[in-house]
Amino acid sequence: MKSALDTMEPIERVTLGDRVHEELCDLLMAGKLFPGDKLSLRNVAATMGVSMMPVREAVTRLVAEEALTVAPNRAVSVPVMTLTRLRELTLIRSEIEGFAVAQAALHRTDKELMRMRSLDEQFRAAVKSDSPNAEKSLKLNKDLHFAVYNAARLPLLSGIIQGLWLKVGPVINLDLRSSSERLRSGDAEQCHARLVAAIEAHEPDKARAALTDDILSSSQFIQSTGILPD
Amino acid sequence: MKSALDTMEPIERVTLGDRVHEELCDLLMAGKLFPGDKLSLRNVAATMGVSMMPVREAVTRLVAEEALTVAPNRAVSVPVMTLTRLRELTLIRSEIEGFAVAQAALHRTDKELMRMRSLDEQFRAAVKSDSPNAEKSLKLNKDLHFAVYNAARLPLLSGIIQGLWLKVGPVINLDLRSSSERLRSGDAEQCHARLVAAIEAHEPDKARAALTDDILSSSQFIQSTGILPD
DNA sequence: ATCCGTGATCTGTGATCACGAAATAGGTTG
DNA sequence: CAACCTATTTCGTGATCACAGATCACGGAT
Known part of the structure; x- marks a missing residue:
């Protein structure tokens, strides 16, 4: 059978972690976050109205992409540009x-x-x-x-x-x-x-x-x- | 004061998540994981003797690097190469x-x-x-x-x-x-x-x-x- | 024999708790 | 006024629990 159903595409599922990641990406690319700024998982979670978990995931991804750095103190911050x-x-x-x-x-x-x-x-x-x-x-x-x-x-x-x-x-x-x-x-x-x-x-x-x-x-x-x- | 202390470098702190990440990277680069293979967070956690948490972090990072993919079914797997x-x-x-x-x-x-x-x-x-x-x-x-x-x-x-x-x-x-x-x-x-x-x-x-x-x-x-x- | 609903089981996601370490504040002492 | 010590707070990390959705196997209906 061919119908309008054939035009459907697999819906992309977006998790809370994805949303937070996207939000932080925008902040970074728009330059709203300054080099050296420190991020607190709990604060970000609170301001975004979610639990700490999605923020952890987003930050983990950003650290993997070297868009954020985690100091030996385990403090996450925007990398300083040299x-x-x-x-x-x-x-x-x-x-x-x-x-x-x-x-x-x-x-x-x-x-x-x-x-x-x-x-x-x-x-x-x-x-x-x-x-x-x-x-x-x-x-x-x-x-x-x-x-x-x-x-x-x-x-x-x-x-x-x-x-x-x-x-x-x-x-x-x-x-x-x-x-x-x-x-x-x-x-x-x-x-x-x-x-x-x-x-x-x-x-x-x-x-x-x-x-x-x-x-x-x-x-x-x-x-x-x-x-x-x- | 100048001493041997000056030659010290900040020790790199390695978390469990890092260890799991490294382990999975080795498996991927060595080709021990086949395209299409599915990974279960709980299984990996069990075989590595850690909780699910570090595995989640490692997999999150690998997904960010597109070394692993998460299907709309939320199933994580090694990407198929076309x-x-x-x-x-x-x-x-x-x-x-x-x-x-x-x-x-x-x-x-x-x-x-x-x-x-x-x-x-x-x-x-x-x-x-x-x-x-x-x-x-x-x-x-x-x-x-x-x-x-x-x-x-x-x-x-x-x-x-x-x-x-x-x-x-x-x-x-x-x-x-x-x-x-x-x-x-x-x-x-x-x-x-x-x-x-x-x-x-x-x-x-x-x-x-x-x-x-x-x-x-x-x-x-x-x-x-x-x-x-x- | 094939299809489809239904249950049990397993999945990733998110929230919450626990812990040790680091930062901060506040008070005391030089 | 500055330096030190301590107590409190805050931090990231890891473990555990709860839950919705997906998968799979089994059984009944066609």
Whole structure:
């Protein structure tokens, strides 16, 4: 028998631990958690209205992804970003995310391209807006980047990149709250334009170059603030 | 005051969850767990002589690393490897591990080079031995690879690669149990030799090429067995 | 012989308790 | 006022319990 039932898909079951994990991920990527901040399982559980158990699970996962660290004192905290760590992260991101956009340039569909253009436009509008709203801009920037990464059609790679963003998230904040991010957003806009254009033209090398410039200029801006130890 | 105390490092505290995690990692990388195998938290806990709690933590971490999957039925199992998944993994591994060996070729120390040569020699001896002992060969192969990766001095990258090996581990077994791996070990030996030579000569491109060949020939051997679905 | 409902059993998830260790506060002593 | 000691609180870890949903085996109906 064929019916409307055939269009059903297996429902994804989401546990409380998943919800807490997602919530903490958002906080990290949005830079709402500062490097060095300490987390208490009981406090997080209380503020989220759940038992300690789901929080334990979420934190365990984040520690596994190195988005959180547990000190020898067994205290969990947001990892402090050092200069060498940021440089390492920048190098790795350039290589891996550069590879992703190169693949995206080869395999993108027109539909995916349209979505990139839409997000690019929204981002450009957001940063040029009179009301800065850095949080919104940051989210649009993230959505645009991952729209490109997902176009590579390598879900494992997208997952790896997500892990990298979790690690750099907290310092994005540092730069953002110093709020002279505006200086660099001209760079970001230009890089995004070059990136989308290269992907449209199926030119992997140019796409990679554009993205590398984006990552590098952002990293160098943070380094130039001199707030990082080491 | 300066004394011998200055040479002390913070002792790493290892929890039961860590121990179980490590144990399961070994099982996965050694290919002792087959794709599709189901794990029961209570059973694992019983066989390891601990409570269910540390096992939960270890499994949670492994699921986060996608080394294990939890079905919508909430049943945890070793992910089944499909053809497209293996191809994706191969592509990503070539890029990321290739980058790692290129960096290693640039930054390796003489000490690290010596260790690579030692492991390479041991590996060659192990595969040519009259008593095959595939398990030992596999471990030496792993140690050699990671000796190179670690020489890149990018610990985050080593961690990412470790995650990739956790995902491919279970199929290594498939090929190993079919045990005609022997056919390919000639390839492996040659690739290793080229790899180590390139790293010794500080030639990143050649190192990357050698490693890519190693990964590719291994992957194609597994694909040629035709045991993978999809 | 095949299908389907029903019971017992086992599963992961979440909550709660227990314990030792670490952090903190408060008071005392130099 | 600073340094030390102690008592209280808070922390993560591990064990145990409770529960809903899934699996499996058995038995009756078609």
